[in-house]
Amino acid sequence: MHEISIASSLIEQAAAHVPEGKRLLAVRVTVGPLSGISADSLEFCFDSVAADMGHGSARLSITRIPACFECLTCGACYKSESVYTECPLCQSLERITYSGDRFTLDAIDVEDTHHV
Amino acid sequence: MCNDCGCLEPGHDHPHSHETTTLAVHQDVLAKNNTFAERNRGFFKAKGVFVVNLISSPGSGKTALLEALAHHYGPAMAVIEGDIQTSRDADRVIRSGSRAYQIETLGACHLDAHAVHHALDHLDLSGCRLLIIENVGNLVCPSAYDLGEHEKMAILSLPEGDDKILKYPALFSRVGTLIINKIDLQPYLDFSVDTAVSECRSLNRSFETFLLSARTGEGVDSLIRHLDLRIQALR
């Protein structure tokens, strides 16, 4: 499992965007089914890795996106988070797979650490 | 520490506001790796060497294949070994006349472009036409990391079963070459080559398949012809 090393590089990358005097509250990522990243494993280890790196307040927010398929038997286009999903119209697996390899850091949430 | 907000102010009243702001980032999480991969790619281009990122499970016959290729290419081939389990096999590749360098992966489950970047300092590629980067032995973790290679080559051996392709879509959607190894065991195993190939085609429309037995040598010449074409295309 490489999600621990992924989590730490993700937190490092997110932390680099935190302005001075702010604290990291949320790390927002998008994970596709062909990314090679297990969203569940990443979710599972994130909090403890974040705490170890001094970002105990940071939470992970994952948007899971589907891959897009074009059926070569009937021409239908369909989306699924699982590559096992056959064409919903003709049950064919003859298809072109278009996307789903995305793994991006989309945004971070930060909050002020100054006191009024 | 303040219990309400975790700030480092000693216990204080809590009228202060914590305003949350969302900042857009829009970056590839593997951006750092990709930067090194691009650097490696430039280096390989300058050297005129064709580079393969070889990915497989333990026991797929990777070492036998490397030996067969080293036997054919001799000093025109170099290997970066990233698989600890087969580290002793570097000697066998070197004995066949090819160059090899072992990366200390320190238990990592994949190679990244930065590790390869440093390995290149230790490998003399003059006169070398083919560089094979032997990745850590599993089908999951190496797939997301671009090393700067020209193509990913995956080995699936018959005893592993024909149901592995969709189980590892990140890898098989990215392969340029699919090697189905241990084809000499076909009479004894219930492995459908058609199933494996069509499932791979369901993820990826641009790969070539080679059926071979690295042990007996059957089919290895077709793979060599393929590699020769790719090497020539660089010149």
Ligand SMILES: [Zn+2]
């Ligand atoms: Zn269809």
